Amino acid sequence: MIPLKKTIPALAAALVLTPLASAQSRIMVYTTEGFEPVEIRGGKLPKNSDETFYLATQEQTQKPKKAPKPPKEKKSREPKPPKAKPTPKPATTPTIQITKKAAPQPKAPAGDEEFDDLDEYGNIPTVADPIEPVNRGFFWLNHQLYNYIARPVSKAYTTIFPKPVRKAIGNVYNNAEYPVRLTNNLLQGDFKNADLETRKFLLNSTAGVGGIMKVSDRFPSLSNVPSTDTGQTLGKWGVPHGPYVVLPVVGPRTARDTVGFAGDVALNPVTWVGIAVGAPAIALPITTPNSVNTAHTRLEVYDAATKDSIDPYLAARSSYIQYREKNKKPAKPAAP
Amino acid sequence: MKTLPLIVLALAAAFQPALASTAEAENFLKQSVDRVVAIAKASPDSLTLEKKITPVLLNVISFDAMTRRAVGPGWRQFTAPEREEAVRLFTKLIIRTYSNRFTPGELPEIDYRSATSPEPGRVEVNTTTTYKGSKYGVVYRLESKEGAPWRITDIVIEGVSMIANYRTQLDTQFKSGGAAAVISSLQKSLAARNP
Numbered sequence: 001m002i003p004l005k006k007t008i009p010a011l012a013a014a015l016v017l018t019p020l021a022s023a024q025s026r027i028m029v030y031t032t033e034g035f036e037p038v039e040i041r042g043g044k045l046p047k048n049s050d051e052t053f054y055l056a057t058q059e060q061t062q063k064p065k066k067a068p069k070p071p072k073e074k075k076s077r078e079p080k081p082p083k084a085k086p087t088p089k090p091a092t093t094p095t096i097q098i099t100k101k102a103a104p105q106p107k108a109p110a111g112d113e114e115f116d117d118l119d120e121y122g123n124i125p126t127v128a129d130p131i132e133p134v135n136r137g138f139f140w141l142n143h144q145l146y147n148y149i150a151r152p153v154s155k156a157y158t159t160i161f162p163k164p165v166r167k168a169i170g171n172v173y174n175n176a177e178y179p180v181r182l183t184n185n186l187l188q189g190d191f192k193n194a195d196l197e198t199r200k201f202l203l204n205s206t207a208g209v210g211g212i213m214k215v216s217d218r219f220p221s222l223s224n225v226p227s228t229d230t231g232q233t234l235g236k237w238g239v240p241h242g243p244y245v246v247l248p249v250v251g252p253r254t255a256r257d258t259v260g261f262a263g264d265v266a267l268n269p270v271t272w273v274g275i276a277v278g279a280p281a282i283a284l285p286i287t288t289p290n291s292v293n294t295a296h297t298r299l300e301v302y303d304a305a306t307k308d309s310i311d312p313y314l315a316a317r318s319s320y321i322q323y324r325e326k327n328k329k330p331a332k333p334a335a336p
Numbered sequence: 337m338k339t340l341p342l343i344v345l346a347l348a349a350a351f352q353p354a355l356a357s358t359a360e361a362e363n364f365l366k367q368s369v370d371r372v373v374a375i376a377k378a379s380p381d382s383l384t385l386e387k388k389i390t391p392v393l394l395n396v397i398s399f400d401a402m403t404r405r406a407v408g409p410g411w412r413q414f415t416a417p418e419r420e421e422a423v424r425l426f427t428k429l430i431i432r433t434y435s436n437r438f439t440p441g442e443l444p445e446i447d448y449r450s451a452t453s454p455e456p457g458r459v460e461v462n463t464t465t466t467y468k469g470s471k472y473g474v475v476y477r478l479e480s481k482e483g484a485p486w487r488i489t490d491i492v493i494e495g496v497s498m499i500a501n502y503r504t505q506l507d508t509q510f511k512s513g514g515a516a517a518v519i520s521s522l523q524k525s526l527a528a529r530n531p
């Protein structure tokens with residue numbers, strides 16, 4: 001009939017039998033050749049069960065073995081096989097083994113005495129914080145700087161400059177940071193995003209008049225290209241976060257992201273201008289308008305993380321790590 | 337080949353409940369968000385908003401599940417009155433947090449992108465929310481157990497889960513002084529923000 005040797009294993013991984021479909025012991029599988037009936041063994045599928053059963057093929061159905069030996073280790077776990085002795089079927093009718101697997105996270109309904117959902121957030125990303133007292137000190141210092149310097153400056157700035165002007169300034173700086181994103185995309189082997197970033201840069205630099213207008217936003221393929229940085233590249237290469245640090249003025253980072261931050265500064269064309277004119281410090285007055293321009297948004301993010309928290313330091317740390325984890329790209333050697 | 341249409345129908349029927357529940361949860365979310373936005377639109381300040389929005393949010397968010405999960409395994413050691421008090425305080429804190437984040441006259445634009453069901457009774461609705469000119473990826477996690485109405489159990493903004501964030505803070509409190517420390521920290525947090 002049909003060569004199921006290749007098609008069934010793929011199906012076994014994908015096919016999950018729900019209780020709805022389990023009332024009958026006859027199962028139909030969809031193969032490249034169409035729908036075919038298969039026989040199941042290894043037990044019956046219970047009715048009205050919330051549990052998930054996975055189906056796995058028996059490879060020996062293609063090549064029947066000399067003496068059919070029941071697998072020892074699964075004997076006690078599996079339900080009794082149906083009345084008939086499990087005999088190898090002809091090669092044309094595949095046999096499927098039922099394996100009961102624990103549901104990912106069985107949850108107790110709200111209000112039950114047994115709270116099975118308490119470990120829901122047990123695996124939230126965390127980092128080591130060996131210098132917490134020092135970090136708390138810098139966190140306090142930054143908090144004062146944000147509240148007493150950055151906030152009034154940002155307020156005055158947003159009052160003086162209307163939204164379109166602020167947006168245009170932000171666009172120019174964002175466009176100028178193209179080398180940071182391009183280099184990191186290339187270092188991560190993400191050639192698709194490197195290509196999209198290049199298109200964006202060319203379009204905004206020309207049609208957008210030096211990046212003042214973000215013309216690329218009008219093109220769906222270019223409007224949501226994920227940003228990237230050197231910290232993400234290091235993460236992709238398998239470099240761990242390292243300890244958590246709070247840098248004065250700059251704010252929260254991990255050891256990896258601190259190195260990444262230095263990399264981003266080095267890749268920024270503004271730094272090159274400073275070096276070219278023999279005064280690297282010139283980068284500071286060039287980048288300051290951008291810092292002021294984006295302060296409003298960054299302060300809002302800071303407020304969202306800390307304002308209504310119980311412990312602002314812990315809230316900021318957790319937010320930072322979760323945010324960085326969300327943007328993390330999987331490391332090259334995939335974890336088993 | 338005659339059986340093919342029947343099998344397709346059978347398979348479709350098997351997946352129907354999952355699809356239906358996802359759509360149901362998404363609809364519930366849309367309606368809830370619309371109600372909240374309408375209230376926000378009519379509220380001149382965050383205090384009025386907090387008052388008006390509270391009865392709506394009590395029927396939209398599962399504050400019980402949120403508090404329990406924000407505390408974590410330590411919840412088992414809470415007595416019944418402590419649990420009740422913790423839920424009451426946490427509810428107040430969350431409602432105040434979200435009321436304070438609204439600036440009168442600035443309303444969010446929500447673009448519902450996709451909804452997935454990671455497991456039966458759970459749905460995650462992905463949205464892009466534009467607020468004050470900035471775009472944020474916001475995921476709403478909803479649950480409905482055993483036919484109960486859908487309720488929001490977490491909101492994840494740009495990858496940052498609200499409950500995970502509180503869990504980090506409340507877990508530290510619990511480890512330092514048990515249920516009393518958790519309740520006291522919630523009380524302090526609310527008192528610090530009382531107008």
